[in-house]
Amino acid sequence: MAWGIAIFFACIWLVVTLVPFVFMVMNSFRKQFDMLSQGVFHLPDPWYFQNYAEVMTHGFFGYFFRSVFVVAVSLVLMLMISAFAAYPLSRMKFRLRGITYAGIVAMMSVPMHVTLIPIFKMTTNMGLYDSLQALIGPYVTFALPMSVFILTAFMTTIPKEIEESAEIDGCNKFRNFFSIILPLSKSGLSTLAIYNGVSMWNEFAFANTLLQTASNKTLPLALGQFKGEHSLDIPIILSVLVLSVLPMIVLFIIFQDKLVKGMMAGAVKG
Incomplete structure (x- = not known):
């Protein structure tokens, strides 16, 4: 039943x-x-098939590769920082550990778009407005709380006996992290990469606010560009949507087993 x-x-x-x-x-x-x-x-x-031919010959690949650059750089930075933060939170005992972890968890409740205007002011003052670099900072920052939370839970499931045996053989914490913890955390890292990669790939509000010229716009903004040029041609817009979601679907199919394993670890230990 x-x-x-x-x-x-x-x-x-x-x-x-x-x-x-x-x-x-x-x-x-x-x-x-x-x-x-x-x-x-x-x-x-x-x-x-002419819809796809027209989309590809009207600048689609420019939008596509700019999105790939922003997402790739943001994910690399986010995964590195998350791993460095999750390791001591999951494996070590130190003062203010509980407060630090509670603060990270509390940051998960802050809506990303609440900071849209302050971040716009900051990027303008720093001279980053209308550049791809303007997106990387916000994307990494707002992905970190959830990423550290999930990765901390995942690293907690790794038996400490493995690390202790390595320390007996002369490995220090630094080597343990790169030689043992990171390789065993591939499922958790893959989960974070897919989860945050989809969010970054589809993010519109910050991209629309921080990017102005067509030569700097990312893939979510391409929909607006094609809608403006082909306001009544719905199949053209649908072709852009298909090409936009296809990479994420392929990546999910490839890494779906790691995604499920990583999310289950976070659910059990979170």
């Missing part, structure tokens, strides 16, 4: 999430006239 209820709600969730995606993909291969005349859930006849 319980399994039947679970399967029922899983099917509802699948339909709710899959129908918009199917709508998006199907209509991205159609002409505007065909979509309106044949119905939005009619199979493309014929399949029209």
Whole structure:
């Protein structure tokens, strides 16, 4: 009975999430006239690939690679800082440890967009406005509390006996961290990379506020650019959406086992 209820709600969730995606993909291969005349859930006849050709020849790859740069740099910095912070919080006892951890957890409740105006002022004063570097700082900063929280919980599950055996063999804390803890934390790090990578990839508010010129805009802002140029051409916009979400879907499929393992560790020990 319980399994039947679970399967029922899983099917509802699948339909709710899959129908918009199917709508998006199907209509991205159609002409505007065909979509309106044949119905939005009619199979493309014929399949029209010119939408994707037009998107790719109108600057899509520029938006794409700028987003890749911002997300890649932000993730590397975020993972490094999170690992360095989570290691002492999970493996060592020191004064103010509890207060430090409580402060990090409390920062998870601060809405990211509350600081939009102060960050705009800071980037303007620092001369970073309208540059990709302006996005990296906010992305890293607001990803850190949740990342440190999850990674601390994950590192806590690593048996201390492994580290103690290494210390007997002459390893110090620094070497233990890089040789033992980090390799054993790959699942947790992968979880953080996917979770935060999707958020950074789709982030719009800060990108729209801190970037101005078209040559600096990232992929979420490309939707606005194509909407402006093709205000009535819905298949063009859907083609941009398909190309935008495709990298995240591929990464999730590749790393889904590590994502589940990392989230389960955080749930058990958090």
